[in-house]
Amino acid sequence: MALLQFISAGLPKTAVPTTIHSDHLVVTEHGGDADLENASSACKKYDIGYWQAGSGILHIIVLENYAFPGGLIIGTDSHTPNASGMSMLGIGVGGSDAVDAMAGMPWEILCPNIIGVRLTGTLSGWSSSKDIVLKLAGMLTVSGGRGKIIEFFGPGTQSLSATAMATVCNMSAEIGSTSCIFPWEESMDLYLRATGRDFVADAAQQNCNLIKADKGSEEYYDEVLEIDLETLEPHINGPFTPDLSHPLSQFADDVQKSSWPKNISQAMVGSCTNSSYEDLTKVVNMVREAESAGLKPKVPFLITAGTEKIRATIKAEGNLDELESAGATILSSSCGPCVGHWAQEGASEHVPNSVISxxxxxxxxxxxxxxxxxxxxxxxxxTTAFAYHGKAFKFTPPKSKELPRSFAPGEALYQAPASTEDSADVRVTIDPNSDCLQRLKPFRQWQLGNALSMTVLAEVKGKCTTDHISPAGPWYKYRGHLENISNNLLTGAENAFLSRSNGESLQARGQAINRLDHSIDTIPQVAKAYKDREVRWCIIGDDNYGEGSSREHAALEPRFLGGIAVIAKSFARIHETNLKKQGILALTFAEASAWDSVEATDVVSVMDVESIRPGQQLVMKVGRAxxxxxxxxxxxxxxxxxxxxLMEGSALNHVKRLRGQAADA
Structure with a gap:
């Protein structure tokens, strides 16, 4: 979608180095081959590097090829801080923010506060780098890092590998933080050289004092936390939220008390957080130990290598064959089940079950x-231990190998940016009959007036992530077709208007009352009915509305269907910006209790929107039936x-106007 927005901006090429990664969409169906070819040709046209399907997960590719100490990278995925494991500031953004940078315009972010996390000791036994961030998520919650950067310091950082630090930074997104950073450590030097970037390692060594905290920096942090790696327990977080943290010693009791399904139905290793060479060597050693005892996994065991390079390396070492012969299924190097590309048996029947990953x-x-x-x-x-759960066998604490002697290149799946001469004749065509791709049309400019009156489409209750607003999985094939993907708007969200009346939260998911005929229908269908009748509508949201993925479809869809405002108790950082970029009025209740007072039949009006000014409150007038x-x-x-x-209908409209003025000057 970012690429479609850039194309619609009418610029000849990107102004900064840019790459596109096909990691979220690997199964090419319903014309997917043609759509991937379109992405390839667009990259040739606009001087963009293109990593093809199967090449690997974006963030691991970045760590292997682009991340360097002291740099700044933005990416249209919330786990972009993975690059911060290389002492590079990685920040997740929405597609419109990326388009600004691609177009050579300033990219901005609120100046963050800094949380310092002091690490002491050394990991041992079953504790891993993942446990650092799982514990931190429990300490800070999913919104505790909002508007903040987490900086790790202390002697404990010296014992971590580069990929271990990347794991910690990657999952800092689940705390809502802007980013996360580690100081320069020698393990980063080892990783850079192992991935063929000696010249970067040499430059970093010469300037390493610039990418470490100054002495006495602790007193300048806005908040300081401490984690002792020596005493850190293994953790398991969940279900349904990544900040529900359970030390392993308490997990069985927590499962019992909460009546969660006790039997594991799937075990999955991978994702951008834990699919490094080092991660997979731990799994290999555990599987090898189980095999020597004559054991096989008790449940389906899915494993993903982070990149084609990692897959080819463990293949060359014979480890891939070992995993497959032991009963594991090796998936394509992509996001896979983590973003819903997975057909679990019983899912459509809503069978209660537990999975671990x-x-x-x-x-x-x-x-x-x-x-x-x-x-x-x-x-x-x-995760590997749980794959064998129920067998009378005790694993020894797993050993890992930080890096191979050399990485195998694997299959060549990278398309380098074309030269200006080669790109001049490239045509980017979009089939008007495609179900998966659709040219973006500029959103109309709003006629705001003095009082912006709206029907409330839904009052969203409880946790509402971008997965609730715009679910992934089978919908991913429509990511480039705004009209089609808008059919999933808020289908995972609970509408308080309905759950209050019938007491059933599941029945209230994805449903809304159509105020035109008083029927109950899906939220997208009601929104379409309002759009057809030119009824302005808004969404009322709860705390941390839009947390999770940077998925801008969660902002594009309500805008496409005629939504004009989202009024919430609070917003997640990226989603709030995405809403603003698409011309949707993003507001928060000054008094959180007002959320409880909104009724299904109310008409809400935001007063004096045309006079909006920085730092000045607006007033919502609510009309009762x-x-x-x-x-x-x-x-x-x-x-x-x-x-x-807001005034011009979208940030892209504003960019086009500025570009037109520059051309006329």
Whole structure:
């Protein structure tokens, strides 16, 4: 979608080095081959590097090829901080933010606070780098890092490998942090040289004092936490949220008390968080130990190598064959089940079950679309142990190999940017009959007026991630077709208007009351009915609305279907920006209790929107069905440079206008 937005901006080429990665979409169906060819030709046209399907997961490819100490990288995925394991500041953004950078325009972010996390001691036994961030998620919660960068320091950082540090930074996204960073360590030098970047390692060594914290920096952190690696227990987090943290010693009791399904139905190792060479060597050693005892996995055991290079390396070493002969299934080097590319048996029947993985997110229905799947996240080694769970066997603490002697190149799946001469004649065509790709049309400019009156489409109750707003899985094939993917808007969210009336939260998911005829239909269908009748509507959201993935479809879809505002108790950082970029008014209740007072039949009006100013509250006037009114103040975070996005209908409209003015000058 970022590429489609860039194309619609009408620029000849990108202004900064840019790559596109086909890691979320590997199964090419319903014309997918043609769509991937379109991505390839667009990359040739606009001077963009293209990593083809099967080449690997974006963040591992970045670590292997692009990450360097002291740099800054932005990516249209919330786990971009994975690059911060190389002492590079990686920040996840929405597609519109990426388009700004691609177009050579300034990219901005609020100045963050800094949380310092002091690490002491050394990991041992079953504890791993994953446990650092699993524990931290329990300490800070999914919103505790909002507007903050987490900086690790202390003697414990010296004992971690580069990929271990990347794991910690990667999952910092689940704490809502802007990014995460480690200081320069010698393990980074080893990784750079192992991946063929000696010149980067040499430059980093010469300037390493610039990429370490100054002495006495601890007193300048806004908050300081401490984790002792010597006493750190293995952790398992979940279900349904990555901040529900259980030390292994308490896990069995927590399962019993909560009546979660006790039997594991799937065990999965991989994702951008835990699919490194080092991670897989731990799994290999554990499987080898189980094989020597004559044991096979008790449940389906799925394993993903982070990149084609890692897959080819463990293949060359004979480890891949060992895993397959032991009963594991090796998946393509992609995001796979982590983003819902997985057909688990029983998912469509909503059978209660538990799965365990080394992934990063475990939101309701994320992996298989089943709201009854209880997903738990942990380390690769504990995931492997659970694959054999129930057998009378005790593993020894797993050993790992940090890096191979050399990485095997694997299959060549990278398309380098074309030269200007070669790209001049490249045509980018989009089949008008495609179900998966659709040219973007500019959104119309709003006519805001003094009072912006709206029907409330839904009042979203509880956790509402971007997976709830725009589910992934089978919908991914429509990522480039805004009209089709809009059919999933809020289908995973609970509408408080309905759950209050019938008491059934599951029945209230994805449903809304159509105020035109008082029928109950899916939220997308009701939104379409309002759009057809030019009824303006808004969404009322709960705390941390839009957490999780940077998926901008969660902002594009309501805009496409005629939504004009989202009013929430609070927003996740990336989603709030995405809403603003698409011309949707993003507001928060100054008084959180007002959320409980909104009723299904209310008409809400935001007063004086045309006069919006940075730092000034707005007022929401709520009209009851009985003719009475009440008022509540609303906050916003718009600064002067963002207000034109709202007034002109979208940030892209604003960019086009500025570009037109520059061309006329």
């Amino acid at each position: 080394s992934y990063n997110r475990n939101f309701t229905g994320r992996h298989d679309g089943n709201p009854e799947t209880h997903s738990f996240v942990t380390s690769p080694e504990l 009985d003719g009475t009114y009440w008022h509540t103040p609303l906050n916003h975070t718009y600064h002067q440079g963002q207000i034109p996005w």
